[in-house]
Amino acid sequence: MNEYLSYPEGYEKLCHDLLPLPLRPFKKMLMPLFLKILKDG
Amino acid sequence: MDKQQKQAMEALKAERIKLFRDQAAFRPTERVPHFCNAVTWKVFDAGDSLPEALTDFKVMEHSVRHFLDNYPVDGLMDTGIRNQFNVMEAFGSEGYYYYTDEAVGIKDHALCTIDTLMDYLEDEERYTWERVLPEKFGDEWNQKTLDQWKTAFKEYLKYTYFIIHMGSVSGKEYGVPSLAPNNPAKGAIQFGIEELESNLLGIKELSISLRRHKALLKEFCDKWDEKHIDPMIEKVYLSDGPQDDKYCFDASMILLSHNILNPKQFDMFLWPSLKRMLDAYAWKGESVRIFAEGSILRYAEKFNRYPKGTITFHLEQDDPFEFREAAPNCAIMGGLDTEMLANATVEECIAHTKKLCDELGRQGGFILSEGKMLSYKNDAKADNLKAICDFVTNYKL
Numbered sequence: 001m002n003e004y005l006s007y008p009e010g011y012e013k014l015c016h017d018l019l020p021l022p023l024r025p026f027k028k029m030l031m032p033l034f035l036k037i038l039k040d041g
Numbered sequence: 042m043d044k045q046q047k048q049a050m051e052a053l054k055a056e057r058i059k060l061f062r063d064q065a066a067f068r069p070t071e072r073v074p075h076f077c078n079a080v081t082w083k084v085f086d087a088g089d090s091l092p093e094a095l096t097d098f099k100v101m102e103h104s105v106r107h108f109l110d111n112y113p114v115d116g117l118m119d120t121g122i123r124n125q126f127n128v129m130e131a132f133g134s135e136g137y138y139y140y141t142d143e144a145v146g147i148k149d150h151a152l153c154t155i156d157t158l159m160d161y162l163e164d165e166e167r168y169t170w171e172r173v174l175p176e177k178f179g180d181e182w183n184q185k186t187l188d189q190w191k192t193a194f195k196e197y198l199k200y201t202y203f204i205i206h207m208g209s210v211s212g213k214e215y216g217v218p219s220l221a222p223n224n225p226a227k228g229a230i231q232f233g234i235e236e237l238e239s240n241l242l243g244i245k246e247l248s249i250s251l252r253r254h255k256a257l258l259k260e261f262c263d264k265w266d267e268k269h270i271d272p273m274i275e276k277v278y279l280s281d282g283p284q285d286d287k288y289c290f291d292a293s294m295i296l297l298s299h300n301i302l303n304p305k306q307f308d309m310f311l312w313p314s315l316k317r318m319l320d321a322y323a324w325k326g327e328s329v330r331i332f333a334e335g336s337i338l339r340y341a342e343k344f345n346r347y348p349k350g351t352i353t354f355h356l357e358q359d360d361p362f363e364f365r366e367a368a369p370n371c372a373i374m375g376g377l378d379t380e381m382l383a384n385a386t387v388e389e390c391i392a393h394t395k396k397l398c399d400e401l402g403r404q405g406g407f408i409l410s411e412g413k414m415l416s417y418k419n420d421a422k423a424d425n426l427k428a429i430c431d432f433v434t435n436y437k438l
């Protein structure tokens with residue numbers, strides 16, 4: 001079972017694993033557009 | 042670039058912003074500015090390949106620089122930043138958008154059904170995670186590894202850097218200003234009915250649902266606009282007023298749904314929120330550009346209640362002379378169609394441009410632009426576009 005599939009736990013874990021430490025404060029700015037590209041692109 | 046060149050470009054950019062602002066506010070100017078709507082046509086004109094330009098930022102930058110080096114435009118709608126293909130390819134999956142050697146296309150898609158619309162609205166992130174992405178990527182979704190996520194995210198960061206880089210190239214090296222302070226990370230101005238048509242239901246399902254599920258759609262639109270549009274309206278009222286030293290307009294929005302809405306539906310689904318938003322911009326003395334896809338002529342009078350300087354309509358298919366008659370308070374952006382750019386002679390193009398400048402621009406209220414995006418190779422002859430650029434740069438009103 002893929003550990004990232006659930007929401008919000010899996011999604012939050014992915015954000016944590018994906019964002020390097022210096023970018024974590026910008027999570028709320030970076031992740032919505034990333035998700036938007038995956039969703040609409 | 043040395044310091045002197047940088048200062049010259051800053052001055053040129055400021056001059057161009059003033060030209061756009063003055064024309065939008067019906068203040069006469071020395072000449073009519075040209076905000077060019079060239080998109081992938083730039084790639085073909087530069088002799089580059091579309092698949093390469095869409096997947097290699099250096100090639101895309103070459104195409105954009107080639108355009109700016111050869112066509113003296115005052116503004117450029119797209120600086121090569123509409124290519125997000127690397128993100129999807131790095132993710133190892135096909136998306137809705139695709140490209141060939143000739144064009145970029147999009148497959149029909151809908152993120153919701155009429156039955157799931159309210160679930161989406163309740164928690165968009167959850168719905169995206171639990172419904173949209175698993176359905177879009179099928180079996181692949183369960184198998185995505187952290188490495189795939191990281192590769193895709195890295196491409197996404199490169200893409201955002203490229204957006205910033207190209208903004209800097211066009212502004213600092215070519216004196217070409219930004220259109221409006223849109224921030225894609227915070228979301229564009231998108232009304233509920235527009236989101237239903239573009240992403241959530243699609244044109245066909247929305248058209249059917251407008252007759253069969255009117256009450257549900259109304260509830261969705263009201264709640265969507267309350268959630269997404271109301272905070273934007275509040276920000277406009279709290280803002281410091283026009284940002285006329287930085288941008289050509291204070292806001293930019295795209296309208297498409299008016300093409301499938303009858304007047305009653307327009308009044309029910311789009312106008313209430315659109316009106317409240319335009320009221321806010323008018324109150325603050327701010328300038329809005331509205332790109333009206335298709336034709337909005339039949340609703341032109343509604344917008345004429347706003348004072349000159351509030352709205353500039355970028356017309357995709359409407360005749361600018363007819364539109365001026367119908368809404369004399371709205372400035373017009375447009376006038377150049379691909380039929381003429383592709384098939385007319387240089388002399389015919391210049392005669393038409395001169396007529397536009399003389400009849401629509403002399404008293405202010407007109408910005409030259411291409412109605413449709415220049416996308417395909419045959420959307421314009423290079424000689425025609427070059428002649429128009431040279432003419433409008435030098436023609437004094």
